[in-house]
Amino acid sequence: MNGSESLRIAKVPQEVRIKLRDGSWLPSNIFLDRYTERNQGPEHVLDLLNDQEPYLPVRLEEDKVRLVRKKAIIMVEMPQEDGMREIDPDGSLSPQIRFVKAMISMASGESHTGLLPVEAPRVSGHRVSDWLNQKNRFFPFITRKEVLYIPHRAVIWIDEQEDIPLETYFAQAQSAM
Numbered sequence: 001m002n003g004s005e006s007l008r009i010a011k012v013p014q015e016v017r018i019k020l021r022d023g024s025w026l027p028s029n030i031f032l033d034r035y036t037e038r039n040q041g042p043e044h045v046l047d048l049l050n051d052q053e054p055y056l057p058v059r060l061e062e063d064k065v066r067l068v069r070k071k072a073i074i075m076v077e078m079p080q081e082d083g084m085r086e087i088d089p090d091g092s093l094s095p096q097i098r099f100v101k102a103m104i105s106m107a108s109g110e111s112h113t114g115l116l117p118v119e120a121p122r123v124s125g126h127r128v129s130d131w132l133n134q135k136n137r138f139f140p141f142i143t144r145k146e147v148l149y150i151p152h153r154a155v156i157w158i159d160e161q162e163d164i165p166l167e168t169y170f171a172q173a174q175s176a177m
Contacts (some may be wrong), residue, residue, distance in 0.1 A: 004169070006156055006158060009012060010034065010053065010142060011031035011032055011033060011034070011094060012031065012032045012033075012034055012042065013030070013031055013032075013059070014029060014030050014031070014045055014078070015027075015028075015029055015078075015079065016028060016029070016030055016033055016045065016049075016058075016075065016076050016078050016120065017076070017077040017078075018058065018068060018073055018075075018076050018077075018087075019073070019074045019075040019076075019108075020068070020072050020073060020074060021053070021072045021073075021074055022072075023108070026058065026060065026066070026068065027061055028058035028059055028060050028061070028066070028087075029058065029059045030045055030056065030057075030058055031057070031059070031071075032042055032044070032047075032048070032119070033046070035143070035161060041089060044084065045076065045083075045086060045112075045149060046084040046136075046140060046149055047072065049073075049137065049138040049151075050128070050136045050137050050138055050148055054069060055067040055068065055069055055070065056068045056069075056073070057147060058153055065101040066163070068103075070137065070151075071104050071153075073151060074106070074107075074108055074150075074151070074154045075106075075148050075149065075150050076148065076149040077084050077146050077148055077155065078146060078147045078148075078149070079143060079147075080142070080143075080146050080147055082147070083140065083147020084142070084144065084147065084157050085141070086140075087117045087140055087142070087147070088117075095161075096116065096119055097117050098116075098117075098118050098163055099115045099116070099117055099118070099130055099142070099161055099166050099169065100115065100116045100118055100162070100163055100167065101113075101114075101115055101160075101161040101162050101164045101169065102114065102115070102116050102128075102141075102158050102160050102161055102162070103107070103158070103159045103161070103164075104141060104150065104155055104157075104159075105135060105153050105155070105156045105157050105158075106150070106154050106155055106156060107153075107155070107156055108154065112141060112143055112148065113143070114142050114143035114144070115141070115142040115150075115166070115169055116128060116131075116132075116140075116141060116142075116158075117142060118131045119131060124162070128160050131147065132152070132158070137161060138150060138151050138152075143175070144170075147162075151172055
């Protein structure tokens with residue numbers, strides 16, 4: 001082992017599927033720092049997607065590393081349990097997060113129904129558009145099966161429906177199956 005390898009900080013792999021502009025999917029792993037000052041805990045997939053670096057290093061199934069241009073990403077799909085741990089790390093459902101049921105129509109022709117985890121106080125006048133219009137490139141969207149990270153540029157429109165408690169949404173999802 002050379003000197004630079006001994007200084008390398010171990011990262012945690014996170015399984016994701018990345019949909020690219022050409023319609024192909026990349027089943028892969030993204031590597032996250034165990035601790036960041038920003039989160040006062042582990043790094044999140046959303047942190048990597050929204051940072052300034054134009055390329056995202058991923059490890060493919062055949063153990064090959066590929067650099068994916070973030071502007072070519074249409075969507076990142078993550079197992080729901082892992083995604084919810086990023087949105088609500090301690091499982092307490094912070095009062096600063098409200099869940100808004102919505103439908104998203106994407107430029108690729110697909111649409112998704114789920115929840116926007118809007119990080120904003122539950123006061124009148126604070127709109128979903130205020131949250132979406134922040135400078136982040138990607139935003140999280142919770143579906144019945146996974147958490148999606150969607151870049152703003154891939155969205156045609158979002159139809160906000162109603163604020164809904166997370167437990168109610170998942171109970172409705174279970175009864176629909």
